[in-house]
Amino acid sequence: MIEPSQLLVPGAAVLIALALALTVVWLYRRRGIADALDDRHDRLKLALWATGERYWDYDVESRQLRRLLDDAPGGDRQMREDTVAVEALVHPDDMAPARDMLQRYLDGASNRYEVQLRVLGDDGRWMWVRVRGRAVARDASGQVLRIAGTALDVSATREAERERRIAATVLRSMAEAVAVLDADFHYVSVNPAFLRMTGYAEREILGRTASLLGSAQNDSALYRQIRNHARQQIQWSGELWLRRKDGDETLTALELRTVRGPDDHSMLHVCVFNDITRQKRTEQELRYLANFDTLTDLPNRALLSERLSRAIVRAHRQDSRVGLLLLDLDRFKEVNDSFGHSAGDRILRAAALRLQRTVGNQHTVARLGGDEFTIVIEDLADPLDTERVAREIINAFQAPLLLDDRREVSISPSIGIAIYPDHAQVPTELLKRADTAMYQAKAAGRCTFIRYDDHMDVAARQRAVVSGALRRALDRGELRLVFQPRMALSPPRITGVEALLRWSSPEHGDIAPSDFIPIAEENGMILEIGEWVLREACMMLQRWRQHGLDDMAVSVNVSVLQLLRGDFTDVVARVLDDVGIPAHLLELELTESVLMANAEQSAAQLHAFRALGVSLAIDDFGTGYSSLAYLKRLPITTLKIDKAFVDGLPHDAEDSAITPTIVAMGHSLGLRVVAEGVETRAQMRFLAERGCDEIQGFWISPPLEAAQCLAFVRNWRPASMQLPHRAPLVTSP
Numbered sequence: 001m002i003e004p005s006q007l008l009v010p011g012a013a014v015l016i017a018l019a020l021a022l023t024v025v026w027l028y029r030r031r032g033i034a035d036a037l038d039d040r041h042d043r044l045k046l047a048l049w050a051t052g053e054r055y056w057d058y059d060v061e062s063r064q065l066r067r068l069l070d071d072a073p074g075g076d077r078q079m080r081e082d083t084v085a086v087e088a089l090v091h092p093d094d095m096a097p098a099r100d101m102l103q104r105y106l107d108g109a110s111n112r113y114e115v116q117l118r119v120l121g122d123d124g125r126w127m128w129v130r131v132r133g134r135a136v137a138r139d140a141s142g143q144v145l146r147i148a149g150t151a152l153d154v155s156a157t158r159e160a161e162r163e164r165r166i167a168a169t170v171l172r173s174m175a176e177a178v179a180v181l182d183a184d185f186h187y188v189s190v191n192p193a194f195l196r197m198t199g200y201a202e203r204e205i206l207g208r209t210a211s212l213l214g215s216a217q218n219d220s221a222l223y224r225q226i227r228n229h230a231r232q233q234i235q236w237s238g239e240l241w242l243r244r245k246d247g248d249e250t251l252t253a254l255e256l257r258t259v260r261g262p263d264d265h266s267m268l269h270v271c272v273f274n275d276i277t278r279q280k281r282t283e284q285e286l287r288y289l290a291n292f293d294t295l296t297d298l299p300n301r302a303l304l305s306e307r308l309s310r311a312i313v314r315a316h317r318q319d320s321r322v323g324l325l326l327l328d329l330d331r332f333k334e335v336n337d338s339f340g341h342s343a344g345d346r347i348l349r350a351a352a353l354r355l356q357r358t359v360g361n362q363h364t365v366a367r368l369g370g371d372e373f374t375i376v377i378e379d380l381a382d383p384l385d386t387e388r389v390a391r392e393i394i395n396a397f398q399a400p401l402l403l404d405d406r407r408e409v410s411i412s413p414s415i416g417i418a419i420y421p422d423h424a425q426v427p428t429e430l431l432k433r434a435d436t437a438m439y440q441a442k443a444a445g446r447c448t449f450i451r452y453d454d455h456m457d458v459a460a461r462q463r464a465v466v467s468g469a470l471r472r473a474l475d476r477g478e479l480r481l482v483f484q485p486r487m488a489l490s491p492p493r494i495t496g497v498e499a500l501l502r503w504s505s506p507e508h509g510d511i512a513p514s515d516f517i518p519i520a521e522e523n524g525m526i527l528e529i530g531e532w533v534l535r536e537a538c539m540m541l542q543r544w545r546q547h548g549l550d551d552m553a554v555s556v557n558v559s560v561l562q563l564l565r566g567d568f569t570d571v572v573a574r575v576l577d578d579v580g581i582p583a584h585l586l587e588l589e590l591t592e593s594v595l596m597a598n599a600e601q602s603a604a605q606l607h608a609f610r611a612l613g614v615s616l617a618i619d620d621f622g623t624g625y626s627s628l629a630y631l632k633r634l635p636i637t638t639l640k641i642d643k644a645f646v647d648g649l650p651h652d653a654e655d656s657a658i659t660p661t662i663v664a665m666g667h668s669l670g671l672r673v674v675a676e677g678v679e680t681r682a683q684m685r686f687l688a689e690r691g692c693d694e695i696q697g698f699w700i701s702p703p704l705e706a707a708q709c710l711a712f713v714r715n716w717r718p719a720s721m722q723l724p725h726r727a728p729l730v731t732s733p
């Protein structure tokens with residue numbers, strides 16, 4: 001029989017064994033669970049490490065944050081963690097957004113907690129983290145007690161994003177047009193400046209090939225060159241025409257670089273375009289302005305010098321000659337002043353055209369300025385060829401130039417010729433020689449050409465010396481006036497004198513007015529000298545008036561420059577006023593050519609002189625090209641027949657026919673007619689018999705010093721002249 005105690009013992013033992021077994025199982029399972037947990041923990045740790053995320057757990061009430069710190073995986077299985085107050089961790093500026101987000105989440109406005117903020121890193125620096133979390137514990141009423149989640153360091157991403165945004169903003173706001181093309185030269189990105197430059201919308205460009213903007217102005221070799229550079233990843237820069245959507249073409253400065261695309265495999269061509277159309281145009285305009293004369297479109301002095309230099313270098317190499325023609329339009333200034341400056345411009349343009357047509361395009365025709373032109377003739381086989389060209393030019397100018405539809409003007413050239421290497425070796429000297437020759441052509445009577453020779457230089461140098469001396473002559477008192485009496489024929493009496501200028505230079509001796517007045521006109525001194533002459537002549541007359549010669553008049557020669565000076569009427573009025581002689585006793589003599597060339601322009605001024613009461617004479621009448629129609633419109637009082645028509649009287653048939661005609665014509669216009677250069681009694685008789693009003697010339701008296709002139713006039717008696725009775729007026733031979 002089994003004792004209950006015996007029964008108990010095995011039962012207890014079973015129980016104990018069972019308990020032990022259970023304990024072992026439990027312990028075993030617990031160990032298994034712990035192992036499984038450790039495993040999961042490691043996996044979580046691995047996952048967090050792999051994603052770069054950090055685990056955190058936040059206690060809403062204590063506002064403490066428990067962090068699982070980021071250790072290297074596979075090492076210590078004890079995860080390091082710490083607990084910090086949120087305020088100690090989060091950047092003060094980001095506390096508010098963090099709290100706001102928390103509140104929204106706690107209020108249920110957001111189904112997860114997500115925010116980006118700066119937290120203090122392990123190294124003590126702020127770093128941007130993206131924080132995400134959800135509630136992991138709630139109380140019975142559903143209130144969130146804890147939130148757990150992960151935090152990811154996004155500093156680098158944010159920096160990259162910031163840089164991308166800056167780059168995009170810069171690209172958008174860049175003045176330069178930027179286009180990015182893929183490896184096959186298709187547009188993949190363009191900026192607004194590019195769209196503005198090309199006139200296309202973005203959708204019309206993206207995906208299209210670069211040839212969309214191709215221009216025929218670009219050489220196909222240029223495209224090949226650009227593409228080759230791009231493919232070889234060599235930077236390319238240069239000029240490229242782009243054809244806009246509207247068909248217009250834009251010249252651009254292109255900078256092309258090839259870079260790796262974001263995937264690191266593909267190539268992207270980044271093109272930066274600058275619109276240089278205007279800059280180029282400005283450059284071209286500047287180059288044009290620097291080298292061409294804008295009025296005639298001919299090369300200017302600068303370009304001429306360049307071409308002439310090159311021609312000389314070539315001629316030197318080939319042992320050949322270069323001819324240089326320097327051409328000046330005769331009396332252009334007078335024509336210009338007469339017809340007005342815009343007409344003058346038209347004449348210059350027409351002259352330029354005629355020159356170019358005459359010499360042909362193979363020779364350089366340039367405008368040096370004013371009415372001066374040059375022609376460069378290269379490969380001169382014979383120096384005489386320059387004269388042939390000069391002759392052709394003079395012939396070409398025989399036909400008048402068209403001023404406009406209705407008017408035309410005849411203008412002749414004077415041409416100076418110089419030849420390399422015969423006359424000079426360098427362009428400047430060659431030009432000087434041609435200029436000297438041109439002056440000689442002018443002096444020889446204009447409308448002609450003259451080839452330079454060495455003697456001419458002496459004359460040119462002398463002219464320069466005289467010009468310099470003349471500038472000092474007034475101040476040094478080297479100028480004086482002489483006076484030539486003028487006599488009325490019926491009844492005979494001395495009516496007045498013509499004041500004539502004389503220059504006695506201590507260095508150069510007596511210089512004739514015909515030599516120095518053109519120089520004074522050239523260098524502008526005539527204005528000062530002319531005013532001096534006017535004042536001196538009036539003062540002398542006033543002195544003679546005080547000696548009883550109170551009905552005598554004085555004539556003063558007026559040069560074209562004085563006439564054209566706007567204030568000459570004022571000068572005359574002031575002198576008359578200062579000196580105090582009656583205006584009608586002053587006569588201004590203007591040469592016929594001056595007056596005719598300036599008829600239109602100066603008519604108003606002549607009327608102003610007449611309004612002052614001053615008399616006006618046409619000097620050297622018959623030598624110019626006056627028309628009666630013009631004469632009639634001018635308020636002239638006197639006509640002075642040029643000595644050239646008096647010289648042949650009374651025997652020369654032409655002079656004998658012309659002078660009475662001029663007398664009759666003058667009278668028909670109501671003018672007083674004076675014959676100049678009367679040297680003989682026979683001339684005087686002829687003129688007196690034909691009704692000429694007055695004479696002047698050596699037969700009465702040569703020009704006299706002031707004192708002698710006064711004595712001459714005072715002592716003059718009509719009987720001494722043995723004057724004839726007036727013959728009937730003859731108007732034709």
Ligand SMILES: Nc1nc2c(ncn2[C@@H]2O[C@H](COP(=O)(O)O[C@H]3[C@@H](O)[C@H](n4cnc5c(=O)[nH]c(N)nc54)O[C@@H]3COP(=O)(O)O)[C@@H](O)[C@H]2O)c(=O)[nH]1
Pocket residue numbers: 484498499500501512513514517533557558559619620676677678679696697698699703
């Ligand atoms: N603008 C100015 N021009 C002036 C002035 N003074 C003179 N001149 C001009 O110079 C030119 C030459 O003048 P000049 O050498 O004085 O000769 C004058 C007379 O001496 C000369 N003359 C007069 N009578 C005779 C003569 O019988 N025979 C002869 N062989 N010569 C004679 O003629 C000149 C006068 O010419 P004109 O003026 O045309 O009446 C001359 O063109 C002067 O005008 C000045 O101050 N300003």
